[in-house]
Amino acid sequence: xxxxxxxxxxxxxxxxxxxxxxxxxxxxxxxxxxxxxxxxxxxxxxxxxxxxxxxxxxxxxxxxxxxxxxxxxxxxxxxxxxxxxxxxxxxxxxxxxxxxxxxxxxxxxxxxxxxxxxxxxxxxxxxxxxxxxxxxxxxxxxxxxxxxxxxxxxxxxxxxxxxxxxxxxxxxxxxxxxxxxxxxxxxxxxxxxxxxxxxxxxxxxxxxxxxxxxxxxxxxxxxxxxxxxxxxxxxxxxxxxxxxxxxxxxxxxxxxxxxxxxxxxxxxxxxxxxxxxxxxxxxxxxxxxxxxxxxxxxxxxxxxxxxxxxxxxxxxxxxxxxxxxxxxxxxxxxxxxxxxxxxxxxxxxxxxxxxxxxxxxxxxxxxxxxxxxxxxxxxxxxxxxxxxxxxxxxxxxxxxxxxxxxxxxxxxxxxxxxxxxxxxxxxxxxxxxxxxxxxxxxxxxxxxxxxxxxxxxxxxxxxxxxxxxxxxxxxxxxxxxxxxxxxxxxxxxxxxxxxxxxxxxxxxxxxxxxxxxxxxxxxxxxxxxxxxxxxxxxxxxxxxxxxxxxxxxxxxxxxxxxxxxxxxxxxxxxxxxxxxxxxxxxxxxxxxxxxxxxxxxxxxxxxxxxxxxxxxxxxxxxxxxxxxxxxxxxxxxxxxxxxxxxxxxxxxxxxxxxxxxxxxxxxxxxxxxxxxxxxxxxxxxxxxxxxxxxxxxxxxxxxxxxxxxxxxxxxxxxxxxxxxxxxxxxxxxxxxxxxxxxxxxxxxxxxxxxxxxxxxxxxxxxxxx
Numbered sequence: 001x002x003x004x005x006x007x008x009x010x011x012x013x014x015x016x017x018x019x020x021x022x023x024x025x026x027x028x029x030x031x032x033x034x035x036x037x038x039x040x041x042x043x044x045x046x047x048x049x050x051x052x053x054x055x056x057x058x059x060x061x062x063x064x065x066x067x068x069x070x071x072x073x074x075x076x077x078x079x080x081x082x083x084x085x086x087x088x089x090x091x092x093x094x095x096x097x098x099x100x101x102x103x104x105x106x107x108x109x110x111x112x113x114x115x116x117x118x119x120x121x122x123x124x125x126x127x128x129x130x131x132x133x134x135x136x137x138x139x140x141x142x143x144x145x146x147x148x149x150x151x152x153x154x155x156x157x158x159x160x161x162x163x164x165x166x167x168x169x170x171x172x173x174x175x176x177x178x179x180x181x182x183x184x185x186x187x188x189x190x191x192x193x194x195x196x197x198x199x200x201x202x203x204x205x206x207x208x209x210x211x212x213x214x215x216x217x218x219x220x221x222x223x224x225x226x227x228x229x230x231x232x233x234x235x236x237x238x239x240x241x242x243x244x245x246x247x248x249x250x251x252x253x254x255x256x257x258x259x260x261x262x263x264x265x266x267x268x269x270x271x272x273x274x275x276x277x278x279x280x281x282x283x284x285x286x287x288x289x290x291x292x293x294x295x296x297x298x299x300x301x302x303x304x305x306x307x308x309x310x311x312x313x314x315x316x317x318x319x320x321x322x323x324x325x326x327x328x329x330x331x332x333x334x335x336x337x338x339x340x341x342x343x344x345x346x347x348x349x350x351x352x353x354x355x356x357x358x359x360x361x362x363x364x365x366x367x368x369x370x371x372x373x374x375x376x377x378x379x380x381x382x383x384x385x386x387x388x389x390x391x392x393x394x395x396x397x398x399x400x401x402x403x404x405x406x407x408x409x410x411x412x413x414x415x416x417x418x419x420x421x422x423x424x425x426x427x428x429x430x431x432x433x434x435x436x437x438x439x440x441x442x443x444x445x446x447x448x449x450x451x452x453x454x455x456x457x458x459x460x461x462x463x464x465x466x467x468x469x470x471x472x473x474x475x476x477x478x479x480x481x482x483x484x485x486x487x488x489x490x491x492x493x494x495x496x497x498x499x500x501x502x503x504x505x506x507x508x509x510x511x512x513x514x515x516x517x518x519x520x521x522x523x524x525x526x527x528x529x530x531x532x533x534x535x536x537x538x539x540x541x542x543x544x545x546x547x548x549x550x551x552x553x554x555x556x557x558x559x560x561x562x563x564x565x566x567x568x569x570x571x572x573x574x575x576x577x578x579x580x581x582x583x584x585x586x587x588x589x590x591x592x593x594x595x596x597x598x599x600x601x602x603x604x605x606x607x608x609x610x611x612x613x614x615x616x617x618x619x620x621x622x623x624x625x626x627x628x629x630x631x632x633x634x635x636x637x638x639x640x641x642x643x644x645x646x647x648x649x650x651x652x653x654x655x656x657x658x659x660x661x662x663x664x665x666x667x668x669x670x671x672x673x674x675x676x677x678x679x680x681x682x683x684x685x686x687x688x689x690x691x692x693x694x695x696x697x698x699x700x701x702x703x704x705x706x707x708x709x710x711x712x713x714x715x716x717x718x719x720x721x722x723x724x725x726x727x728x729x730x731x732x733x734x735x736x737x738x739x740x741x742x743x744x745x746x747x748x749x750x751x752x753x754x755x756x757x758x759x760x761x762x763x764x765x766x767x768x769x
Contacts, residue, residue, distance in 0.1 A: 015485055016535030023492045023529070030500045033329045034212045034237055036291035037298070046162040049155055049297035051290040057083075057151035058293070059285045061134070062143035067668055067734070068110060068135040068177040068184075069707025076134055080115050080150070080174055087157050089117035089172065094192055097689035098183025100257075105698035107684075107691045108181035110706035114188050115174040119157065124169045126312030127199035129264070130156065130304065131185075131254055133178035138668065138734045139751045139758060140283040142179075144271070148288055149204030150174055152297045159301055166308030171199070178254050179755070180669070180706035185254035189261040198263025199316050200225070200307055202300060203255035204270070210289035211273025211508055212237040213296040217246045217255060219265035221319030226334055228315070229267060230325065232306035235295040236332035239502065240324045240461030242509075248459075265316055267303070271296065273508040276407045279753030280579065324464050327501050337460055343467040344456040347449035350474030354442050357478060363438040371435050371443025374427070375527060379447065382423040382523040383516035386416045389563065390512045396567065399578035401601045402752055404511030407576040411566030413507045416515050417522055418559035424526040425555050428533060429548035437534045444527040445473045451524075465502060465521065469495040469528045476531055488531030495528035572748050579752035580606045584633060584739055585620050588640035588764040593633040596620070598756065602629050605749045609633070609741075618763055621671050621704055621732055622756035634740035639664035640764035641729045646714070648768070654682070655719045657768055662712030663731045665762075671730040672703045672715055679722020686715045725768040732761045 039051035060079060066072040077093065084091040094114040101107050115134065132149030136142025153172055160166065171194055175184030189195050215238035218225060222243070230236060255268040271292045277283050307315070325334040355368045393412070394400045406412060431440060452467035472494035476487030499521055506518035526533075536551050572578045580603055583596045594616060595609035602610050606629075614630035616623065647658040661670055674681060681701040684691035691703060699722070705713050719725060736742045736758050751757040 016532055019485060019489045019532050023496055026493055026496045027500045030497050031504045034501055036212055036295035039290035039294040047159055049159055049301045051294035054151040054155035054293055054297055055290055057154050058143055058147045061147035061150055062141040062285050065141050066136045067138045068180050069668055073135055077113050077115060083154055084117040087161055089119050091117040096187035096191055097687050098187035099692050100181040100183055100186055101692035101695045105700055106702040107695035108704045109686055110177040110180050110183035112176035112184040112187050114176050114184050117172040119170040121168040122165050123167055126316045127169045127171050128307050129171045129173050129199050129201040131173045131201055132204045133175045133254055135176055135179050137179050137279045140281045143283050143285045143288045144209045145206040148206055148293055152204055152300050155297055156301045156304055168308050168312055170308055175254050177706055182252060182254055182257050185257035189258055200312055201258050201264050201266030202303060203268045205253050206270050207272045207278055209274035209277045209287045210292050211271045213269050213271045215267050215269045216242045217268035218243050219259055219318055221321060223321055223323040224315050224319045225267060226323040226325050228306050230332040230334050232302045233299045234302055235299055237327050239326045241465055244459035244461040265318060275405045275511060276403060281750055322461055324461055328497050340456050340460045340463045344452040344463050347452045347467045347470040350471055351446045351449045354474050354477040358438045358442050363436050367436055367439035368442050371439035372446040374431055375444040375447045378424045378427045379523050382420045383519040385419050385423050386515040386519040389419055390515055399572055399603060402579045402599050404513050406570045408570040409512055411562050411569055412512055415559050415562035415566060416519060418555055418562055420519050420522040422552055422555035422559055425552040429552055441530045442477060444530055445470050468498050473528050484531050485535055492529045492532055495525050499525040574747045577748050577750035578603055580749050581752040581754050581757045582606055583756050583759045584736055586638055586762045587618055588762055591635055593635045594630045595633045596623060596628050596630045598626050605745055620730055620761045636739050638762050640762050641731045643729060643766040658716040660712050660714050661729050667731040667733045669732045670705045670708045670713055673728040674701045674717050675726050676719050677723035679719045681717060682720045683718035687713060726765055727768055728765040730761050730763040732759055734758055
């Protein structure tokens with residue numbers, strides 16, 4: 001049957017264009033409200049946080065690369081002890097060995113030096129732990145990750161000392177070896193005397209150099225902490241949806257270790273924009289956004305004062321439930337998790353009511369169902385189109401292949417949003433006359449309502465993203481035709497303030513390489529705007545055919561222009577280099593050597609050394625289980641570690657071997673790769689610390705020890721059953737300079753932000769009999 005004829009709309013394009021302009025302005029406002037404030041100067045009031053003062057600490061800490069176990073890191077630790085002691089805190093260094101299970105049959109351990117300082121409270125109800133990590137990655141000075149976090153805590157403590165004493169004890173925990181294996185945090189939780197009673201943790205991290213600090217992870221039962229955060233943080237940027245997403249990811253920080261310990265609750269905060277410099281030589285103090293540092297410090301100081309004077313008895317234990325919360329302009333909207341299902345149910349019921357009203361207005365129920373089914377099309381195609389744009393960019397500029405985000409991604413992000421607009425508008429133009437505007441509008445709301453229910457079941461903290469816009473759309477759909485544009489404005493405003501911040505935060509979180517997720521959220525936003533979109537098609541100033549082509553064509557043209565501008569603005573140069581990842585591997589037993597890279601499509605520089613995909617004959621750290629491009633290399637004069645058997649005995653069917661592995665060069669890690677013939681490794685103890693039990697029980701144990709002492713590593717292995725044992729040792733150091741055949745990278749090319757960039761590994765196998 002023919003589609004119902006659309007009711008006569010308001011004449012002209014002016015009204016819908018004004019509404020869209022208002023919504024665009026509100027979108028800009030919502031996104032700008034997330035941005036950090038201006039940095040406070042060095043002469044700011046003594047009781048407040050000053051980014052200028054904190055930045056001085058960043059410059060000291062990030063003056064050079066300071067990987068765990070290095071002399072540079074020792075200087076950082078000594079400097080922090082002096083700083084905190086000078087501020088009047090009881091400061092100690094915890095020397096320990098931390099552990100972390102990376103996978104079955106594999107474990108990581110590290111020798112750590114944690115700095116722990118205590119600011120006593122006047123009548124403590126519990127402990128508030130302020131945590132950041134002191135080590136950098138191997139390839140860069142770590143100004144953002146995590147000198148910024150450490151500097152924030154130093155400036156926070158300084159400001160606290162200038163004010164009234166807090167009620168609760170504040171413990172500053174500056175961990176070691178976070179980048180290597182989270183082993184500093186594990187050692188603190190496992191063996192420090194302040195850890196067993198637990199408390200509330202504020203952890204500071206970074207995965208970029210700029211942008212708003214986002215509280216992206218919490219402990220379970222976060223309602224109480226969310227209430228305190230909303231009340232105290234002057235720059236609240238946090239979403240319960242981010243918490244739900246992060247809980248499903250395999251990513252970990254020091255905060256993860258304390259949560260897993262079971263005695264801690266808390267909040268985890270990081271800034272994530274400027275990802276191109278993350279873990280690279282470009283993570284320097286000059287690249288750190290001081291406005292970001294100011295926001296991080298303002299929030300940390302305010303939360304420390306809030307929690308430092310609160311009763312921590314309940315807050316230090318998981319609450320009864322999680323809260324739902326999200327940023328709304330400069331505030332944090334928050335409501336209890338108990339409202340999640342009622343709101344999702346109300347959205348579904350509301351859509352049913354709108355469908356009934358539409359039927360009375362001439363749009364049949366089958367058409368509404370068809371509209372709902374068709375709304376899935378843009379929800380699938382728009383994210384795929386954004387992925388396609390990224391792949392096209394990689395083809396045009398191959399250096400992007402190894403990056404999560406370009407150096408200057410802003411124009412590309414706008415282009416991605418324009419692509420979403422183009423897809424939704426093209427879908428709408430094709431179907432509006434066949435299915436009907438009302439059916440498409442209500443069907444799209446039905447998809448949002450259904451998504452709200454799905455999220456309520458699977459990720460309750462994210463249900464608001466669909467439920468609230470759907471409810472607003474329902475309200476607009478119930479209005480009479482003459483008020484439809486006004487209703488579209490109100491519903492669009494709700495969708496903008498709820499969804500636009502999520503889109504803006506998802507782009508730096510996932511990068512353009514993961515642009516499908518923010519594109520999906522942006523699609524939801526545009527679907528709510530269909531009542532306004534209809535007014536662009538309805539005015540009779542253009543013939544229907546031309547109109548159906550012209551409106552999506554404008555979005556397509558906008559996407560093309562924005563992409564072209566992005567390519568013109570974002571160019572590789574010395575300050576914004578192409579990333580390259582290269583490893584030199586030497587097998588001492590056979591006298592063979594290789595260059596290797598994990599780049600999926602090796603760039604021009606890396607391709608000088610590697611021929612193509614190749615399986616190396618041996619396993620090396622950070623290359624295990626990953627696709628590798630490799631090529632033969634000249635053999636360097638690099639001595640392998642020595643292995644000395646200190647004890648070897650058998651009792652009750654179990655063999656226990658103790659060895660000392662001594663590197664013969666300056667290394668940052670040693671891999672002990674123990675293999676049995678038919679038996680299983682049931683115990684392992686390295687430097688007087690047991691390896692994680694969950695990593696044992698296999699016929700092979702791959703144990704990586706970070707920051708080994710110069711005198712070597714003593715390890716004891718117990719094997720149940722089996723025949724002969726072999727121990728393969730691989731030691732790793734940093735820096736390719738001086739290796740035969742190596743040519744320094746040209747200007748505009750630099751080490752990629754991976755733990756294996758510029759890694760030199762030497763392997764040797766010992767038959768233990």
